[in-house]
Amino acid sequence: MRFAKGHGTENDFVIIPDPDGVLDLDPAAVAALCDRRAGIGADGVLRVVRTAALGEALTGPAAAAAECAWFMDYRNADGSVAEMCGNGVRVFARYLADRGLVSGTELAVGTRAGARRVVLEDDGEVTVDMGRAEVVGEGSAVLAGGTVTGTRVDVGNPHLACRVDSSPAEVDLSGRPQLAPGEFPDGANVEVFAETAPGTLEMRVNERGSGETRSCGTGIVAVAAAATPPGRDATWRVRVPGGACTVVLGADGARLRGPAVIVAEGEILMELGV
Numbered sequence: 001m002r003f004a005k006g007h008g009t010e011n012d013f014v015i016i017p018d019p020d021g022v023l024d025l026d027p028a029a030v031a032a033l034c035d036r037r038a039g040i041g042a043d044g045v046l047r048v049v050r051t052a053a054l055g056e057a058l059t060g061p062a063a064a065a066a067e068c069a070w071f072m073d074y075r076n077a078d079g080s081v082a083e084m085c086g087n088g089v090r091v092f093a094r095y096l097a098d099r100g101l102v103s104g105t106e107l108a109v110g111t112r113a114g115a116r117r118v119v120l121e122d123d124g125e126v127t128v129d130m131g132r133a134e135v136v137g138e139g140s141a142v143l144a145g146g147t148v149t150g151t152r153v154d155v156g157n158p159h160l161a162c163r164v165d166s167s168p169a170e171v172d173l174s175g176r177p178q179l180a181p182g183e184f185p186d187g188a189n190v191e192v193f194a195e196t197a198p199g200t201l202e203m204r205v206n207e208r209g210s211g212e213t214r215s216c217g218t219g220i221v222a223v224a225a226a227a228t229p230p231g232r233d234a235t236w237r238v239r240v241p242g243g244a245c246t247v248v249l250g251a252d253g254a255r256l257r258g259p260a261v262i263v264a265e266g267e268i269l270m271e272l273g274v
């Protein structure tokens with residue numbers, strides 16, 4: 001089985017081409033691929049499948065993905081399925097373009113959160129229309145170092161974006177955050193952030209299904225939304241341990257711009273039973 005490896009601000013992915021949708025990537029196979037010692041190692045898997053070949057029914061927000069030629073089947077490192085991945089969709093688009101699977105510099109990628117319009121920029125960065133980042137209300141999480149409170153934001157997937165008084169670098173993000181099921185019935189990604197200069201945020205994240213990662217694109221949009229007064233447009237540069245992205249929040253939704261890099265490709269030799 002062929003694979004590629006890529007990352008967006010060091011949020012890294014194993015990319016599995018499966019244009020005809022013949023692979024049954026179960027959670028154990030995904031976790032084995034993402035294992036950083038016994039596998040290839042990654043924060044998640046991007047299965048590249050033609051939407052027309054998709055086995056799963058596209059219902060709810062995903063129904064809009066039916067119009068897209070390609071579907072990003074995203075899985076977290078523990079094998080769980082997620083609706084959307086902001087870094088992943090940029091890397092996915094870069095992969096499609098590099099392999100000649102799409103032409104031109106604009107495309108739409110199908111995701112479980114719906115269709116996402118993507119632009120491949122001249123400088124190698126990728127911009128994604130992320131849709132509306134919906135501020136849902138307040139929420140809290142218990143981390144290893146104590147309780148944090150913040151803003152629940154829906155970016156297609158669930159987030160708790162917590163502004164902290166200290167530097168985000170000082171927050172203990174180890175372990176799985178404990179969340180109130182009433183606030184997050186499907187779990188959540190938890191971000192801690194601080195405004196370090198006008199228009200600049202610093203953020204760290206503990207991702208649902210992947211643990212602490214060096215970046216999270218939907219998380220970057222979530223903290224930008226949490227940091228912006230309601231009803232305002234804003235542009236934020238968001239720094240994460242793996243780099244930086246730019247978020248533009250406007251009446252038509254959130255736009256995320258950042259790097260997307262393919263670093264390797266090869267043959268998977270491990271037995272996955274797919």
Ligand SMILES: N[C@@H](CCC[C@H](N)C(=O)O)C(=O)O
Pocket residue numbers: 011044076081082083084085086087088157158189207208209210215216217218219
């Ligand atoms: N790293 C991603 C988010 C991946 C999904 C997330 N862990 C979830 O379960 O919702 C990103 O860049 O957005």
